[in-house]
Amino acid sequence: MQTGPDDGAAPRYPLESVDRTLTLLRQLADRREVALAEVRAHLGVGQSTAHRLLAMLVYRGFAVQDPVSRKYRPGPAFADLGRAAEPSFDLVEVVRPVLVALAAETGETVHLGELVGTDVRYLDVIESASTLRVASRAGQTRPAHATSIGKAMLATHDDEAVRALYPDGIPAAGTSRAVTDVDALLAELRRVRSRGSGRNRGEVESGVSSVGVAIGHPAHGLLGGLSVAAPEARWSAAIERDHVAALRTAAERVLARVP
Structure with a gap:
């Protein structure tokens, strides 16, 4: 399982499903567009697991799927997170x-x-x-x-x-x-x-x-x-x-x- 930069020590009781979801979110943020096969390879999971994770992100607004290419991109919920992390000044x-x-x-x-x-x-x-x-x-x-x-x-x-x-x-x-x-x-x-x-x-x-x-x-x-x-x-x-x-x-x- 891949981790992000400066993650430090892993938690004592890690939740693999949460870790996969967060890793997928980072992949979307870094790549801006990913295919199902790329998600499978990045997470080291089967196609059905990767598809279910992506479907949940789409449902919650963290991803959108291009109807033509079938690739996934960051959804509108990313913008909400970005605004929360923005510096508190104009x-x-x-x-x-x-x-x-x-x-x-x-x-x-x-x-x-x-x-x-x-x-x-x-x-x-x-x-x-x-x-x-x-x-x-x-x-x-x-x-x-x-x-x-x-x-x-x-x-x-x-x-x-x-x-x-x-x-x-x-x-x-x-x-x-x-x-x-x-x-x-x-x-x-x-x-x-x-x-x-x-x-x-x-x-x-x-x-x-x-x-x-x-x-x-x-x-x-x-x-x-x-x-x-x-x-x-x-x-x-x-x-x-x-x-x-x-x-x-x-x-x-x-x-x-x-x-």
Whole structure:
């Protein structure tokens, strides 16, 4: 029976059925989509046992089954658990003053985003005052592997965790500049870790460049990320270095404001 990270010593009187259910929940959370055969192999159980466990999770809202592929994905009850585990503060409210200062310093469009599976969900934005500027993505999602802010957040995971996010490979998204396979993404994430920032040169939209950093808190974990985006006409290696420096300072200011 597999266990999760940092589980510590097993309980004195373990309940195998509960352990299987919790292990299955972790598999759903990590993989985002699983087939019945994968559940059987992961739990080391027969088909009927795996099917009954999945049926109960569907009944309680912790899983949904795709009617075409017959695979299982996390259900709406996962969202309820996630809200219960969220930090007891409003991230947008905490970051907003820092975002305003970052926009003033860089003169470009700046975003706050969070990692949701393999996507970035943009939570807040300050648009550049320039006529030629990158437009707001607040309230929208973009594929994490093609965005600077998404790469920065993905880079906080190890290679195994990233592979688990893409069990069927990387879907085509953005422009032809975006990576198209997991190995290429892992190589890019190693460069992101080395630099300390994610980079996007026209991978989501042609003519748009950006850099991003992750905001990792020692107690709350990955809170989100910050990015600076601009038209390629206003981009250079020197400007990119300045934006990265401003982002790192901004991330430190966010952490100082987190209760």
